[in-house]
Amino acid sequence: MNFLNGMTLLLVYQLVGEITVRLLVLPIPGPVLGMVMLFLTLMIRGNTPEPLQNASTALLSHLSLLFVPAGVGMMAHFGRIADEWVPITLALFFSTVITMVATAGIMQVTSRWFARPEHEGGQRDE
Structure with a gap:
């Protein structure tokens, strides 16, 4: 459940970034804006929540698979x-x-x- 919460948080930030980019017609990708928003949130909080830590560690351990489509x-x-x-x-x-x-x-x-x-x-x- 912890992993699922972390993935949900990552996808919510991506969605918010996509919506913001489309509403404001910004010339940057939505996921990039979402990542910046997540970064700012984590800087303000001062720490990373455990579910987000678990999800990001799991994603990074399989990062090489993301290069297959390229x-x-x-x-x-x-x-x-x-x-x-x-x-x-x-x-x-x-x-x-x-x-x-x-x-x-x-x-x-x-x-x-x-x-x-x-x-x-x-x-x-x-």
Whole structure:
């Protein structure tokens, strides 16, 4: 029953995200908005409820199965991928570089926000 409650909670957040996106005509996927809402809820709560913990652990243990449809799609469209390998490779390369640079920049900014103030003599408070 615990697992079922956690799955229900995950699906409710997905549904709320879908409804919100469709009502407000937002250019993001509904499940992504639902995930952001769930994240904010968990941040406000400060902890994860046990049913949600159980459901998410069970889903993550079978995460590799979620890649099967993507692999089948790659094989079904292999000819098209082979024909357009240069733009695909360039898009993957540049998006990876941009993501790494953005992640590094965000990490630098947030590490400055959360850095502890230094005391006299250059010693940090520990």
